[in-house]
Amino acid sequence: MKTISILGSTGSIGCSALEVIKLHPDKFDIFALSGYENIDLLFKQAMEFKPTYIVTKDEESQIKLSGLLKEKNQGTEVLFGPEGYKFIAGHVKVSTVLAAITGAAGLVSTMEAAVKGKRILLANKESMVMAGNLLSEVSAENNGIIIPVDSEHNAIFQVIHDQKNQNEINKLILTASGGPFWNSSLVELSNVSITDALKHPNWSMGRKVTIDSATMMNKGLEVIEAAYLFKIDYKKIEVLIHPQSIIHSLVEFIDGSSLTQLGTPDMKVPIAYALSFPERIASGVRGIDLSLSNDLQFELPDLEKFRCLKLAYDCLEQGGSYPIEINATNEIAVDAFLSKKIKFTQISELIETALNEAKSSNIESIEDILEVDKQARIKARLLLKGSKFA
Numbered sequence: 238m239k240t241i242s243i244l245g246s247t248g249s250i251g252c253s254a255l256e257v258i259k260l261h262p263d264k265f266d267i268f269a270l271s272g273y274e275n276i277d278l279l280f281k282q283a284m285e286f287k288p289t290y291i292v293t294k295d296e297e298s299q300i301k302l303s304g305l306l307k308e309k310n311q312g313t314e315v316l317f318g319p320e321g322y323k324f325i326a327g328h329v330k331v332s333t334v335l336a337a338i339t340g341a342a343g344l345v346s347t348m349e350a351a352v353k354g355k356r357i358l359l360a361n362k363e364s365m366v367m368a369g370n371l372l373s374e375v376s377a378e379n380n381g382i383i384i385p386v387d388s389e390h391n392a393i394f395q396v397i398h399d400q401k402n403q404n405e406i407n408k409l410i411l412t413a414s415g416g417p418f419w420n421s422s423l424v425e426l427s428n429v430s431i432t433d434a435l436k437h438p439n440w441s442m443g444r445k446v447t448i449d450s451a452t453m454m455n456k457g458l459e460v461i462e463a464a465y466l467f468k469i470d471y472k473k474i475e476v477l478i479h480p481q482s483i484i485h486s487l488v489e490f491i492d493g494s495s496l497t498q499l500g501t502p503d504m505k506v507p508i509a510y511a512l513s514f515p516e517r518i519a520s521g522v523r524g525i526d527l528s529l530s531n532d533l534q535f536e537l538p539d540l541e542k543f544r545c546l547k548l549a550y551d552c553l554e555q556g557g558s559y560p561i562e563i564n565a566t567n568e569i570a571v572d573a574f575l576s577k578k579i580k581f582t583q584i585s586e587l588i589e590t591a592l593n594e595a596k597s598s599n600i601e602s603i604e605d606i607l608e609v610d611k612q613a614r615i616k617a618r619l620l621l622k623g624s625k626f627a
């Protein structure tokens with residue numbers, strides 16, 4: 238029986254994970270759940286999964302949820318805030334932590350799980366982008382393991398988790414759906430609406446990652462994630478647009494063989510794999526019928542059109558604190574787009590302007606990371622107020 242804490246149980250990944258877990262009551266026990274402000278859903282989840290703890294955003298939501306649970310005589314204890322998330326990520330009774338909080342907000346709790354040597358099911362790619370080698374090192378030092386939930390990295394992990402010699406890997410090819418705009422022109426891109434950008438053709442995901450998919454920053458962050466996770470030179474990581482999202486990435490070896498994982502684009506597949514690794518369990522998702530998918534397409538991404546992807550590669554080349562800068566600035570830019578302050582194409586313009594002004598610094602601790610993140614956000618907000626973007 239694995240005892241699990243879910244960081245971000247009300248999001249898209251968290252909900253999918255709970256659906257998989259529900260299929261296997263003999264294998265998994267939910268120790269703690271956590272969300273941000275979706276109290277109604279947390280209440281529902283508490284009634285169904287009866288966790289020992291639930292963590293909410295702040296004291297106000299904690300009081301509200303506690304009250305609702307007491308009315309039903311449900312004994313779950315409700316905690317709140319950053320200390321709460323950290324507490325459930327590092328608790329001695331927990332073996333497995335699903336890190337599914339979106340954005341930089343997930344970093345501190347994911348790091349706590351690494352410090353305590355947990356099995357981390359990593360859906361929060363931003364924490365790998367920000368903490369990079371530090372997160373992997375801390376996890377390894379404490380006999381933990383990080384299993385990627387991100388579908389592309391999960392596919393690669395399935396292929397190379399027992400790979401002895403890294404030199405046998407020629408390259409990693411991350412597939413990308415290309416999002417809703419892979420076929421649009423640059424001119425069309427400058428006029429897309431929030432609704433257009435939130436319409437992802439294949440995957441049903443949260444708002445932030447859906448916008449990231451539309452700009453292809455998602456793939457950029459995934460290239461950075463892959464470089465750190467698999468300890469591979471970024472020059473050996475390529476991106477290939479594959480609009481059908483059936484092949485979830487490839488590994489090319491030096492003998493010319495390429496291996497891959499195929500599956501229906503449903504996050505329950507990589508989640509089930511990460512939950513049960515090295516065994517396999519039912520995910521509730523049917524396999525793909527290739528006889529019905531006879532039109533699989535592949536195309537190289539246009540780095541002028543999808544500037545964010547190019548900028549992510551640039552950040553890997555620069556190293557140091559650049560991956561933290563791009564992640565922080567992107568979060569501010571996506572927020573600004575979603576609140577109608579900037580146009581879609583200005584997302585990459587804001588990031589590029591910020592990166593041009595950034596200076597690299599050495600990263601040695603989580604405090605260093607958080608400081609760079611904080612300063613990058615301040616700078617990005619200032620740029621938003623400047624003449625170029627206001």
Ligand code: MG
Pocket residue numbers: 387388389459
């Ligand atoms: Mg992905």
